[in-house]
Amino acid sequence: MIQSKQVKRTNAIIYVVLTIVAMVVLYPLFFILINSFKGKFFISRDPFSIPSGETFVGVDNYINGLTKTGLLSAIGWSFFITIVSVALLILFTGMTAYYLARIKNKWTNGLYYMFVFSMIVPFQMVMFTMSSLADTFHLKNPIGMCILYLGFGAGLSVFMFAGFVKSVPIEIEEAAMIDGCNPLQTFFKVVFPIMKPTAITVAILNAMWIWNDFLLPYLVIGISTRYKTIPVVVQMLVGSNGNKDLGALMAMLVLSIIPIIIFYLTCQKYIIEGVVAGAVKG
Amino acid sequence: MKRKMLSTLLCATIVSSMLVGCGSSKEPVETPQTQGETNTTETENKENAEDETAKAEGSVYYMNFKPEVEEQWQEIAAAYTEATGVPVKVVTAASGTYEEVLKSEIAGSNAPTLFQINGPIGYNAWKDYCYDLSGTEIYEALTDKSLAITGADGGVYGIPYTVESYGIIYNDAIMQKYFEMDGAVVESVDEINNFDTFKAVVEDMQSKKEELGIEGVFASTSLLPGEDWRWHTHLANIPVYYEYSDKYATDLAQLDFSYSENFKNIFDLYINNSTCAPTLLGSKAVSDSMAEFALGQAAMVQNGNWGWSQIAGVDGNVVEEENVKFMPIYTGIEGEEEQGLCTGTENFWCVNAQASEADRQATIDFMNWLISSAEGKDMMVNKLGNAAPFSTFNEEEKPADPLAKEMFRFMENGKISVNWNFTTFPSQDFKDDFGAALLEYSNGNMTWDEVEEIVVTRWAEEKEATTGNETENETQAEETVNNEAETVAE
């Protein structure tokens, strides 16, 4: 009895601590949310109050920000680039990893290690040469971006898929081959379906990275086209200093966070599992 | 293991060289398409119609230098496309990042066709991209040909499109209120013609700020990185101008910063008699200080005639148009009673020499339209507020905003204008470092001696880095350019 009372008390303390931490975690989001409804001159003067009376400007900041930045089109392009890149990554690196795991010779081995090697190379190492290459080959557009993401994300994805394929017994595939499937059919009918859990992990990890990536789209697509992604637009809004508008900035920050939170709350289970699996294998 | 890596590398190179072939064979199909796509930022609905004209007549891509008139430029682009069918794309770089953005854009396949340099230093950096504009209509129309940037070969590479002035903008209503108070140091603005008087007035006003209904005499001295150009460039021009005059120079490889004390005089006055504490200045942007002025919270702000659009654009601004006036920046230099505003230009249009001929021609046509057609001139004067130095503009076609009027008044009242010598400041890096030092100084992390030290050493270092080793002391700016061009030719 005594012990359970003690446990109860500890638990109560832990709840308090957890609640405080949760509030600290959520506060910045709450902070930009309330300020996004304040007039732009009141934000720096009176940042912590709830908007009311003269400080409350309704959705003015949102309208202002949207007309100024084209954030809506950026959300569209972010979705497009993320979805297409992730689809390409799963399809093509899945195939590549399968091939590399099943055919064992010095070539495939070497290639596999190249992919693994690319995982540890920081982006700064290739950013200048990659963006000039992208220009030469007319990759400065959303499709080009997806190709670059396929290439740059290939390391981790091949690594994870190959790790999985190695653990799958080869007998099932051989049976399929004997039934008259060619390797492509075997891959799509037999191997691909059992790769699903790994594919989800790969998809989640890559989607999180691509959606939030800033430097690659900033350097490759740049600020002069209409294919800007969300991080690029946010950076430009802040950088475009002649007309710095804190209200619009707050509103745009809120709008760019909303899609992520919706995505997170709906796919929470997969995201958390994916992250754990990715971390353990990566 | 090593050998395997090597062979894979080889394999990859082979694959990539195969790709080169693929890429180039695709090119003719792809190019018009991508061009069509990027050119139509503003007028997407007419994409197809424009594709045709784009191929035949070329297109214009303007890299705008001034964030404060970004929206106006977008309107102009749309209007021109409306009138002529030629696509115009305008991209604006954030303040302080023009060189950086231009550098990455101009190397790309869709490079700007029209861009801006800020004077001889800019020409030096971008001369490979500057197209010779001699003989063009716009050059012929330039009223003072000596304003243009010329190269060693006599070609015309940069054409100024506006003349501007800056000084201290004041709200006359607040000043009048002060003059009517008991014990005012002076009775009219005309009596303020040197630093000592100015300082006495400012400090007296600051002590009576409650009665005057203001939060401080000066709007906040924006020192947010990237927002500090009013100090490291415009204000710094004054000591440099006087040092150049003392030495009969138009450029110096080494700056003594002999009027450093004078810079400190006015800078201290700004930060200590402001709407906020000096330690808060690092969070302030130019738009903050313009808003403070427009809302009547401050009586003065240092800025140029381009600032009018920002003052007028603030919601709920209380300052009356007829009360917005200019006075010169006094720093305590001998003879400054006769000093006027700082007047000049750092805005030179250049046409990208490496653009296709069709695009170049389209760009030149666009410039001509801006200075000769009724619509274009209206845009130049009334939208952009440019005091355009071209013979195609008559007496009436001048910007009529209060600050432009003040600028013309100062040009005619016999005061001596201070030239814009900051176009010879060595580099953006120099300016950024100077600005950062001013921020450290106002936060109390740096002494004035240290700031001075940074200015002197960074100036010398950056001058050496940008103009090469051959610069002798006190060569003229143009000569430096010539030397440079000659060494390149050799």
Added chain:
Amino acid sequence: MEKTLKKYFLIFTLPTLIAFSFAFIIPFIQGIYLSFCEFTTVKNAEFVGLANYKLAFSEGQGFLYSLGFTTLFTLISVVSINLLAFTLALFLTRKMKGTNVYRTIFFMPNLIGGIVLGYTWQQMINAILYQFETTLVADAKYGFWGLIILMNWQMIGYMMIIYIAGLQNVPTELIEAAKIDGATSWQTLLKVKLPMVMSSVTICVFLTLSNSFKLFDQNKALTNGAPMNKTRMLALNIYDTFYGKTGYEGVGQAKAVIFFLIVAVIALGQLSLTRRREVEH
């Protein structure tokens, strides 16, 4: 089976290989070569030997300062993130009700991108400092601690999830046995739980280590190096060298190679540690 599959080499690997060459192989090789060249675009490179590397370490470049700043930042954030994340993971594995809600909340910041997050915190921190009449760029220590807080805020949830997974794998029998033997909860933690989750610890330490060391977006958004580049980390230093001023691209590339080598050493360290542990088990 192998024979038929072998013929399908191009079909299975070509798309990935093409993209991989564009995004990685060619730029990487070019990058190494260009670090020995002076150039402004890839086409006008001129071989200059080790000059770029010498320049990279010269005083005006601030590379060593950035290295020091980055290292200090990395050390502090690795320790603080892992301590806090592990503590939270312990709390959340006590089989209490409603822990899922907390887990959901704690993990959320990790999904927000560095740029968006950096500006969010910039506004927050400035608003707080404003009450004390100062700003984020007034002193390098504000920027430094700002980055630490931001990094903790973003990464704790992530690491916590990994620790939770590790802790859940500790067999309950072991803990029960320890209790029966009269171990205090503190002793159970140190002697039973901790050794069982050492592999999670390794993973988390290296994840935080390499993420902190390579930090760019957050740094760019929060302070962009201000004041006077005193809060500029390595990645931002390299970026500035490339894009800040014409003529220093080679130096930037040389710095990038050095950066890559440091990161590679960290990664190799992780690899050998993991290998050794695998052998032990």
